[in-house]
Amino acid sequence: MARRKKNFSHNHKKSFLHKIFPILILIILGAGLFFTMYSYYQQCLTPVSTDADAESAIVTVEEGDTISNIADDLYSQGLIRNALVFRSYASRSTKDITGIQAANYQINSNMSVDEILDIFVSGDAYYDLDKVVIPEGKNIKEIAEILEEKNICTADAFIEEVSADNLAKWKSEYPILSTIPDDKDRGLEGYLFADTYVIKENTDAATVVDKMLKRFDEVYTEKFADEVSSQGKSVDQIIIMASLVELESKLPEDRTTTASVFYNRLDNDMPLQSDITVNYALGDKRELSTADLDFDSLYNTYKYKGLPVGPICSPSTASIEAAITPASTNYLYFVADISTGKLHFSDTLEGHQANVKQYLGE
Numbered sequence: 001m002a003r004r005k006k007n008f009s010h011n012h013k014k015s016f017l018h019k020i021f022p023i024l025i026l027i028i029l030g031a032g033l034f035f036t037m038y039s040y041y042q043q044c045l046t047p048v049s050t051d052a053d054a055e056s057a058i059v060t061v062e063e064g065d066t067i068s069n070i071a072d073d074l075y076s077q078g079l080i081r082n083a084l085v086f087r088s089y090a091s092r093s094t095k096d097i098t099g100i101q102a103a104n105y106q107i108n109s110n111m112s113v114d115e116i117l118d119i120f121v122s123g124d125a126y127y128d129l130d131k132v133v134i135p136e137g138k139n140i141k142e143i144a145e146i147l148e149e150k151n152i153c154t155a156d157a158f159i160e161e162v163s164a165d166n167l168a169k170w171k172s173e174y175p176i177l178s179t180i181p182d183d184k185d186r187g188l189e190g191y192l193f194a195d196t197y198v199i200k201e202n203t204d205a206a207t208v209v210d211k212m213l214k215r216f217d218e219v220y221t222e223k224f225a226d227e228v229s230s231q232g233k234s235v236d237q238i239i240i241m242a243s244l245v246e247l248e249s250k251l252p253e254d255r256t257t258t259a260s261v262f263y264n265r266l267d268n269d270m271p272l273q274s275d276i277t278v279n280y281a282l283g284d285k286r287e288l289s290t291a292d293l294d295f296d297s298l299y300n301t302y303k304y305k306g307l308p309v310g311p312i313c314s315p316s317t318a319s320i321e322a323a324i325t326p327a328s329t330n331y332l333y334f335v336a337d338i339s340t341g342k343l344h345f346s347d348t349l350e351g352h353q354a355n356v357k358q359y360l361g362e
Contacts, residue, residue: 177235219320270305
């Protein structure tokens with residue numbers, strides 16, 4: 001009895017088609033998705049407006065701004081279609097985006113992403129920015145006066161924003177402020193980094209403070225933090241010391257030695273006896289009288305031993321470094337040559353008195 005042969009070829013082909021069909025579908029869907037995404041990406045690179053007379057906007061690039069910051073600003077002003085696409089395209093571009101200078105740039109919504117990048121990279125600024133210079137060694141009151149003079153914000157608004165009333169808010173945003181004590185009526189003195197800033201007129205005080213704290217956070221590096229921690233000191237102790245070094249050292253080469261004097265006096269349980277801390281307490285930079293030296297304030301380092309209760313100015317990076325890594329000396333005293341600002345150090349009171357006589361004529 002003859003048996004009918006099974007059609008293996010037909011069944012095998014059918015089985016193959018069943019297996020390959022889902023793969024083909026996935027490939028087709030994937031290609032479609034890729035094409036859609038690619039089309040969207042390319043679309044996002046095109047101008048927002050096709051109007052030849054589209055209005056322009058001023059985009060401010062500030063010191064330390066990243067492509068991400070710039071992209072967000074462009075998007076918020078309706079000058080690009082997608083901030084993420086702008087960042088992606090810029091990062092893949094052969095243009096030197098690291099060379100973008102702080103300035104105001106005039107950007108039109110009828111510009112493509114490529115044209116916008118050309119504006120930034122070429123440095124074709126709409127106009128140079130009025131840069132606000134906060135000199136090293138200025139205190140909050142002095143910084144506030146500079147800001148008001150530049151029509152950025154009022155001195156009162158700035159002083160209020162950096163006061164003890166707002167300390168908790170800023171500490172929550174910047175952990176580096178965590179060692180500032182909450183019970184000493186302390187604000188942000190010392191942590192508002194002295195630098196050159198690009199800030200528009202009529203900027204609210206909180207925005208200004210945020211910029212200055214952000215800069216401080218950038219300057220106070222992880223290397224600094226690790227070294228300070230290994231010494232068993234706090235950030236606040238370092239910034240207080242750095243503020244003293246800043247105002248006492250007129251010449252850069254004296255910073256680390258000045259720091260060593262203060263540390264040596266602390267180690268020997270001696271009062272720091274720094275005139276500048278009394279000036280800060282009095283709110284007036286003047287030659288001190290005997291009565292001034294007895295002024296009752298925790299900033300008066302003649303009356304109270306140890307570091308003053310807080311920083312007395314915004315110290316420079318160099319002064320922060322000196323506070324972290326002071327020179328190794330036995331000096332306990334210094335006096336400044338009034339004609340040059342050069343400090344002269346001694347390890348004995350007799351030596352100090354001789355220096356005072358020589359350089360101050362007293």
